[in-house]
Amino acid sequence: MKLVKKYYSQFQRLNLIRKISFVLLIIIIICGPIVSILCTIAILNFSQLLYSINIPSGFIYLDLDIYSPETMTIQVPYEIKNPGIYDLTNIKISVDLRLNYINESNDVNITSLVFSRIELICNCVALNTLTGIINGSFLDFFISPLIDFYDYSDEFETVYYLLDIDFKAKYFFGTIIFQFSQNNLNLFEF
Amino acid sequence: MNLRWNKKVIIQISLTVITFIITILLPIVSYFQFNRILTDTSLCSQCQMDLENIQVRYNFIFIFLTIFGIVLTILRYSIYKFPQYSIKRGFLNLLNSIFFVFFLSIIAQLGIINVSLEDFSLRLNLTGVFLLIIAVWSLFIIKHVFDFYDFKKNRIHYENLLRNKQNEQNKT
Numbered sequence: 399m400k401l402v403k404k405y406y407s408q409f410q411r412l413n414l415i416r417k418i419s420f421v422l423l424i425i426i427i428i429c430g431p432i433v434s435i436l437c438t439i440a441i442l443n444f445s446q447l448l449y450s451i452n453i454p455s456g457f458i459y460l461d462l463d464i465y466s467p468e469t470m471t472i473q474v475p476y477e478i479k480n481p482g483i484y485d486l487t488n489i490k491i492s493v494d495l496r497l498n499y500i501n502e503s504n505d506v507n508i509t510s511l512v513f514s515r516i517e518l519i520c521n522c523v524a525l526n527t528l529t530g531i532i533n534g535s536f537l538d539f540f541i542s543p544l545i546d547f548y549d550y551s552d553e554f555e556t557v558y559y560l561l562d563i564d565f566k567a568k569y570f571f572g573t574i575i576f577q578f579s580q581n582n583l584n585l586f587e588f
Numbered sequence: 589m590n591l592r593w594n595k596k597v598i599i600q601i602s603l604t605v606i607t608f609i610i611t612i613l614l615p616i617v618s619y620f621q622f623n624r625i626l627t628d629t630s631l632c633s634q635c636q637m638d639l640e641n642i643q644v645r646y647n648f649i650f651i652f653l654t655i656f657g658i659v660l661t662i663l664r665y666s667i668y669k670f671p672q673y674s675i676k677r678g679f680l681n682l683l684n685s686i687f688f689v690f691f692l693s694i695i696a697q698l699g700i701i702n703v704s705l706e707d708f709s710l711r712l713n714l715t716g717v718f719l720l721i722i723a724v725w726s727l728f729i730i731k732h733v734f735d736f737y738d739f740k741k742n743r744i745h746y747e748n749l750l751r752n753k754q755n756e757q758n759k760t
Binding site: 413415416418419422423425426429430433434437440441570572573574575576577578579580581582583 | 707708709710711712713714716717719720721724725727728730731734735737738741742
C-alpha cells in the first residue's frame, strides 16, 4: 500500500507528457504479453486443427443417371472438429468430380469435369464439431461431358471417379487464413 | 559509484546480447534449419521444386533480417552510452523502436507459406498474427515520440535533475 502511494505521488508530480508516456508503457506491459500468449495459443491450436478436418468423413453417395436428371445427386459428408479456443469462420468447401475414362472411338484417355459445387458453411464454434453433407443436385452437374462419357466410354476399360476437394477458412479472428486442396481422390475408396 | 557504473554496464551488455540473440542469431539459425529441410526433401522431387521457389524469397528476407539485426544491436548498445533523459538517448530509443517494427514486418513475410505436393497443396497466411504484434509494438514508437518531445522541451529541467542526482551520489 505504501509502495502504491509512493508511486502514485511520484506519478502526480510528473508533467503531462511523462504521464502519457507512463500510461502508454503500462498499456504495452499489459497488452504485449496478452497478445503474445493469444497468438501463440492460436498457432499451436491451428496445427491440431489441420488434422481434425475430415472431408469426406464417410461414404460418398453418387447417382449419375442422366436419363432421370432429377435424381442425379452426389452427397459428400464432412466433419470439422475445432479443438481450439477460437472460432473457425468463412468456411468454404469446393467439391469437383472428374471422370477419367478411355474413349473407345480413338483410344484416348479423357478426364472431364462433370460436377462442381462450392458450399459456404456456417462458423465452427470453438471446442465444437461441425458435421454435415454437401448435397449436389442435377443443377451442379455438367450434362454434355456426362453425355460424352455415356456415349464414348469404353465399357471394358476401368473408369476412375476422381474427387477434388478444396477447403478454405479463417481462424483467430480472421488473422490466420488457410486453404488446402486434395486432388485425385478415388471415389471408390470411400 | 563503481557499483552504479557496473550495474549500468551489465544492463547495457545484457540488453545488447538479448537483442543480438533475437535479431541476428535466431534468424541465422532458422535460415540454416530451413536449408537443411530443403536437402532433406531431396527424395521428393516435386517438393523440392516447389520449395526452391520459396528459397529465393527466403534468402532475400533473411539478408534483410540480418542487416536490420545488426543495426538494432548497434543501436541498443549505443543507447546506454548517453545519460538518462538526454535528447540523443530519446532519439536513439525512437529509432530503435521504428527499426524493430520494420524488422517485425519483414518477419511477417515469413508467415506466407505455400506447400505443394503431387496431389495436395497447402496455403497458409499468418501475416495477420504478426500484424497484431506489430500493432502492439507500434505503441512503443508513440511512447518514444512523447519521450523525445519531452526531453527536448524540458531539457533544462532534466539537466538540473541529473545534476542534483550526481551531487547526491557524490555526497554519499
